[in-house]
Amino acid sequence: MQLTLDKFTKSFGDTEVIADMDLTVRDGEMLALLGPSGCGKSTTLFAIAGIHRVSGGRILFGDRDVSDLPSQKRNVGVVFQNYALYPHMSVAENIAFPLEVAGQDRATIKREVQAIAELVHIEKLLNRKPAELSGGQQQRVALARAIVRKPAVLLLDEPLANLDAKLRLEMRSEIRRIQQETGITAILVTHDQVEAMSMCDRVAIMNEGEILQIDSPTEMYRAPVSRFVAGFLGNPPITFVEGVTDGRGDVDLSGLKLPLPARLEALPAGRAVTLGIRPEHFGVARGLPVPGVVRFVEPQGRETLFDVALDNGAVLRSIQPVRQDLSVGDAVRFNLDTEAMLVFAETGARL
Amino acid sequence: MNMRALTDGAREGTAIAVPSTPVPPAVTLPPRRRGKPRGKPRVSLLGLAMLAPSLLLLCAFFFAPAIFTGVFAFTNMSTSTGIGKGDWMVTPVLLRQLRDAGLSEADEQAISAATYVVDAEHVARAEAGGVDARFLSDIESRLAGETYDNARDFERDLRDLPSKPRSARALKGAADHFASSVLNRRYATEAAFAAALSTVAPGLAPETLSLVTERAYTGAVFTVENFVTLATRRDTLRIVGNTFLYVGLTLGFNVAIGLFLALSTFYLPKRVGSVFSALWLLPRITPVVLYATLWQWFTWENGFIYILADTLGLPTYNYMKAGVTSAWTIMILSNGFVGASFGMILFSGALRAIPVQQLWASEVDGASRLQQIRRIILPQLRWPVLFVTAYQTLSLLSSYELIWLTTDGGPGTTTTVWALDAFKTALWAYSGEFKYGLGAAMALILVVVGLTLSIAYLILFKFDDLVSRPKIEF
């Protein structure tokens, strides 16, 4: 089911957390709400779930305005960051709870619980109590409970935040698999760009209560609308260097000149710009050689990360397939792919 | 026997850490282990030494009174026996009791009969009693060593003496000084009593003699009489019934109101909630006498209810003391309000320990407020409900002071509960006869019932399950 936020506004007392947010989640899509902590992701999610009342605007499930419906009547499934399993109930009872309060008959409940348990691979744990489960298992139970009622939308609030790295990887693909198998419209709230990019069809990036850009992960990575978005995506992160255009197709970085990408050569002189250089675009096979000194080497297994100080003092980051011929203090000339550089205006918007 | 201390404990109860249901940890717990962890118990001398002061205090203030109660319960100690060592004495009352218990008339007369002995001791007594000296010396010289087993013979011999007094009354008076009877005389030792008894009634069978000796002891003796009395007494059943009703209803009221208050403050805005809950603390923090007085103002003649009833044209009387139903209502309410805040505070704490996401989850899952309370909240309040139930049962079972100050167990004995009866039997009898032994027996029964109930509660609420799972694995 398609989900629409129309000028959605939410304030707590006098503080407005979200103002006039518009967002559409397509039917069957999994959308990530990505943003730094405290930007209002959970608030948005809980408003969709009906846990928080909206202060303004509308929330539509399909064509139905649910803004004034209590959460009981919205038919949403929510997976909370701490799972919020009912500790006094067994796994089966936890999953059956939404069906029981909906007044379904025993046979149906039993069948549905079994089916969902098989879908999320917890059929052997049905008699356990939540306290007797591992984090990943609790996560699966929470997911099962959220989708057993076949909700209109599935809302996941930082579902992987409480898992260790290995489980996180496993659950990432599990959640995606289950979402795809059920075809349920889902919103994933996360502050982790890797999670957002790897699990979702589209990513909505948020900051301070505002959605800055909605795009597919690749598109957003390739063409971020602003400096903030560019800085938020990518690991290791993008490096920014400040400069001024000279009107002849170059940027003056006080002591070092770099050419602008071809499409921006016409920029007039004297404009303060920020260049965004991703580590994978520095130290490539072909491009403009830039001299510098290795300041830091971080081996990452498959790749090696270098911090290179340029002549003007700016530090660029480079990620390259493993190489052991360089160490700190070595003078290098890495090639910079200037065409792939991102250029941002003073306002932060990408040019 | 100061049971007030017990109920007062409920006040301290407010500071007790609120037990909360464990939040599911995000780490793997090993499967639940039953039974005790194996391995040697870790006991160190230092640990025992550190425990010593509290063990001593425990002995002095808990075990000693309990043991005393247990011992006294098996005595017939009362105001008349005193609490020290007793004497041996036969009274007319005792004789009547012995007759009822099967003593033959002949034996009774033998015991109560007086003998007259003319010996130095009695002469001295007569002299001190002001008998004419000449007459006395006659008696001494002529009748010395004689013994008479009835007054007639002795008086006949006296009349034969030359210096006998003129009046028959003076003669009888003189004769009385030589009388020797066990009746109404105190003997400090059993041997002295037995000797005296065999002197006045030499014909007593040995078992009769020992029975009389035993019964003649005025001090406290060990007996199970108290329990027999309690088992056969007509009042017992009514008082037991009263106690069950009182504890059950008050406890129900306590827990229900406590839960209701905790839940409503939980759902109310924070500030309103705290004012609301502070109000309910008033009965708890008001001194009990003042609190009882307030109830009296409220319910007695010309009190609030009385005037209200009068205005409405309803029957007017002393609601606290004159009607059984109203007395019961007042007893339950006054005691119930004191306990309500205790439950409220504990339940509130436990409620706040439930993560709000669980409540959100249940709402999102479609649960109504009522379903949320019944299915999510109440099951997680099991521990505090157990605690309040167990604690309040025990303190209600042994509490009587508020009842004493309000209905005083009346009208009649309709609101008399076990603890109040025990207290009155032992320490507050109108007759002035305090039956310490019987009171102690009643207290002992209370203790036994309390212990049994505690154990029953623990089993019922699977207490073991809740506490035995270690939070930290060694």
Ligand SMILES: Nc1ncnc2c1ncn2[C@@H]1O[C@H](COP(=O)(O)OP(=O)(O)O)[C@@H](O)[C@H]1O
């Ligand atoms: N119940 C609340 N009352 C007041 N402020 C709140 C409440 N919940 C969240 N906020 C504020 O709203 C902002 C967004 O919070 P939240 O949506 O939880 O952020 P996140 O994106 O990390 O999930 C934060 O500044 C937070 O302080």
Ligand SMILES: [Mg+2]
């Ligand atoms: Mg959040």
